[in-house]
Amino acid sequence: MDLALSEEQEMLKKMARDFLTEKFPKTVVKQIEESELGYSPQIWKEMAELGWMGLVFPEKYGGTDMSFLDLAVLLEEMGQACLPGPYLSTVILGGLPILDIGSDEQKQEYLPRIANGELIFTLALNETSARYDAAIEVKATADNNTYILNGTKLFVPDAHIADYILCVARTSDGAKAEDGITIFIVDAKSPGISCTVLKTIANDKLCEVVFDQVRVPKENILGELDRGWGEVQKVIERAAVAKCCEMVGCIQRALDMTIDYAKERRQFDRPIGSFQVIQHYCADMATDVDGTRLSTYQAAWMLSQGLPCSQEVAIAKAWAGDACQRVMALAHQIHGAIGVTIDHDLQYYTRRAKAAEVTFGDANFYREIVAQGMGL
């Protein structure tokens, strides 16, 4: 057992911290949030040059063959910087499923171009039911050598700028909802796709994507026909852990900001951080942050090792969802009124933490998985 990062991971963390701090002051984050694109193509290119998009891809696909745990370190830093943009969408939701189950041609076609920053990917999974179960209703109907997609996807991150959308669609009605689901690699420019950006609490770019008679060539099926749900579950699990990593960065930064503030802010002729009630709030925050960090890295390590870890993922995400809310509530309480102004940095974290809570499964969703794991 060893709960510490390796020397290389510490270096990666430092490099990421330096880069992101320089590139993403909150003035830039604000501009990007307000822009239509929701990311900076220029910095995106620089991130690709640093090798971040292809971090976990094999070298033959333009990657650097690092581990998911290394990626976790990077994601934590992205969370602490409030990095806006399609990194998680492209790498976790797009690239990794292709690496998992793509054909050689598909890997050759897409992965090097993801790695070099050329392609943006996303995953269209949720629908109006807004759940992470297999109740998929968007239909894909076979028609000669193509499939025709129809239906509405919701909460699709970054679809408005995506070059390709992995669309989870129903290709047949099996005995169980999990049967008959297929993943398609869809060119986002295909006729019949319309995309509307939703306005969200985190000011990220979640979209409604409507598929109206969208034709997709048969060879764009990712993995096996009718048997895509297994991979979708894997993607959800991995994305949940990736989100947890961002959440760790988010609440760690909120804690650090709060401690700095409590040391500087004076009332009653002393720093407010010298009052025990404030100290105990901070101690509670730190305990939540560390619990989130420990469980998140446990899950990331297990994914990295290829070990089955549905329970560990469920524990991490359920805990993170709740813990983030407690941490942000106290961060605000200690910051006082300045923390609820739009010009203060804290709100970037508050908004992201709330969105993260419900993304890729909320605490109730994962508590049920834990309950099943307990044999209840």
Added chain:
Amino acid sequence: MDFEFSEEQRKFRQEVGDFLEEELRQGAFEPSCDAWIMGHSPEFTRKVAQRGWIGLTWPKEYGGQGRSYIDRLILAEEMLRYGAPAACHWFADRQIGGSIIAFGTEEQKRELLPKILKGEAYVGLGMSEPEAGSDLASLQTRAIEDGDDYIIDGQKVWTSGGSHMNWIYLLARTDPEAPKHRGISEFIVDVSLPGITVRPIVDITGGVHFNEVFFDSVRVPKKYLIGERNRGWPQVLNQLDYERSGMERLMGNYPLFGALIQYTKETKRNGKPLSEEPVIRSKLAQLKIELEIGRLHMYRVAQVMDEGRAPNWESAMSKAYGTAFEQRLASTAIEILGLYGQLSPESKWVPLQGMASHSYLSSKGYSLQAGTSEILKNILALRKLGLPSQ
């Protein structure tokens, strides 16, 4: 990073589990909550000692096994999971032996460590006094030099293990003129010495595990002063880090959790097992999540100790977290059991041998022993987070 146990550690866990299963099979003990602090079984402790499981982490030169704190944590986890009666040796193994190794003389090591290792030294902890609780350094028990002895006068209270102890670890003031943190020394005292009176205190469960201990001109030979005279304060702070460090701060009432889960699977309401009710599933799953988070905190503490550091803020964090969890577990158990949850252990109709109501009451003390959660959060705020003291 590596979150897995080694092959050897897995085998060790299995070995401990097999031993405990066999003891259970032979009826050597009944699983119970708080058995690490209330379950006094000299026979059980002797068996544990024979296996070399006391002093597991001590250096081999002192008769220990020189194994890691993670190994010890595995041992503790299994003992707690089974609710095994380990109270006779728990304190001595956890903190007194280590303290003697760190600060004691060769003579003390030769005399006392073998007694602990054989499971024959039941050491009580004489720290708190009526006027010295969280403000421990204001303790007033005096130790005055007189020839080859110290003469000790005063009173301790909440002395854990007091009813069964044959030794007491004692903090006493050796320099009444010095500032309060600078005049304290540590002693280890044979409880059979004349002038020591132990009076049990009945706690809200009706049980007795802590006591008042009175010292009336007790002559303690100087050789039982541990470490430096008047330097007892930093020594006890170090010891407290270890006292707070263990799995018993998370799994002290674990037998209740196991029994509760089983109960919900076996008990039907409206023809359906309780465990199928969404609210109950959610509550139990939440407890499981909190338990697993706590285990990770505890593993971190063990890792800090394996790095050779005293687990200071880390054990403050894990203990405050863990004891709050134990309290929620007991409270939730009563909620789930409903009207049955209020029944006392000896009552007709009581479910789970009354573990729920017992644990609910006994867990109130968890967040007080070995540093209240408030003191622990002070430690966290000042030492980890660097907040100003004024």
